[in-house]
Amino acid sequence: MKSLGVDVSRAWSIKIYGISQLAKYVPGNVFHIAGRQALGMSAGISGGILAKSTGWEIGLISVSGAVFSWLVLPLLIPFVTLPASIALILLTIVGLGYILYIFFSFHLFLAFIYQISFLLISGGIFVILLGALVQNEGGEHLQAWIFICSAYVVAWLVGLVTPGAPAGVGVRELILLFLLKGLVNDEDLLMAVVLGRILTFAGDLLFFSLSSFFLMIKKEIKNE
Template sequence: MTKSNLRKALNYTGSIIALLSVLFVAHRIHVYWAQIPDDTFTLKLLALLMLLAAIYGAANALLASAWRILMKSLGQAISGRTATRIYGLTQLAKYVPGNIFQFAGRQLLAMSYGFSGKAIAKSAFLELLLLVLTGAGFTLWMSPLLYPAFSAVYGLSIFIIMAALIAWGLKWRGHAGLIMVIARYFLFLFISGTVFLCVLYSIADSWTLTLVQVLPLIGAYVIAWLAGLVTPGSPAGVGIREFLLILMLKPFFTEIDIVVAVILSRMTTVVGDCVFYLYSLSLR
């Protein structure tokens, strides 16, 4: 099998998995919709969702800033304003089936500004690689959900030690710029997980949020997000993220609360992406 055929096969497989996941989530929504209390969607909740969407939209600037640092490390001097405009105008393409069109759009738009096509392609590869590696670190945060004996304190301690060693290694190797990139990716993922946590907290009844629960729940969201990112053919991880969150959190929350929370969090991130797009569109 040639590389081209393999890529197509992986893309089709990912699309099928995403479609099945969407159907699963849609089925759960259909089953539980009648059970959702009428007073769930209050003005207070809508105001909270709009605030979270604005926060998530602003967090996208971290991704654009990280891409600018990657481009500069590849010899492409690009201003923050230009980087934000290019990144923001092409980011919505991640919702197109295929999960690659945001990179293709960025490649074409950045080349129209006169930047090296080879450097842009390298920056996209580095972005994916570093996002995956950064997101994988949140496995330590999520571990208490799967192994209760592994406490959140242990996970956080190991995470901090690993982060410090990686930062020291990169600085020693002369790649201090990558530390800033990874820090921005970490902050973006942390904000994304916190947005989901806030939505879940506002939906779940009779749940008192404790500090011990915060990190594992954020970690669970990031791991679900990561699975959607690396699944070929899944636009913005649609279906994959929701499916995994339902599976991971089902032992701890009622399924109806999880279903409503994952759908509302998806709506929040979509609106946030649109807010960032409109902001990028306003930059000249």
């Protein structure tokens, strides 16, 4: 929004996201986006600006997720080494960051860095969940965890861009099973996915509850 000339506060943005994000679980996979558009317009922001902001958001998060595909190449192409994949992802992040900063705006560059960080944290949480399940079954090596983290992010991206799948349900699981076949036991992988879904939904529900609570408090203070 700031890159488009609309100075919105961080607190307002978090509140809008918290209220609308739960709608991603509704079949169609677009209602959380429509909700943010409606809430933004009700706050007096131009619909065109909101649509452009959403376009940039989806575009950047998709590009950020696609960057991690470099790290799954060794799973698909045996002669590609992990160090080569790491070099490629670092060069891609630096190159894209430079383009966004120089040719567009600092705010878009910052959004890109935040999105890369978000995906790293998401993948890291999945790795922790899976690690708690497999324990000493050979998955403790750093290389394996890098593959698992990146595979999770790539699966998340495919689920994101698949029309109609609420929160990517079913799609992400299939991609993970395909990418990690032979690396992780299927039962452990599916259990980690289920636990990850529960954790994600609980987080989204808590986010929604807190945002709704603060919005209600704000309205009560305003009406006094």
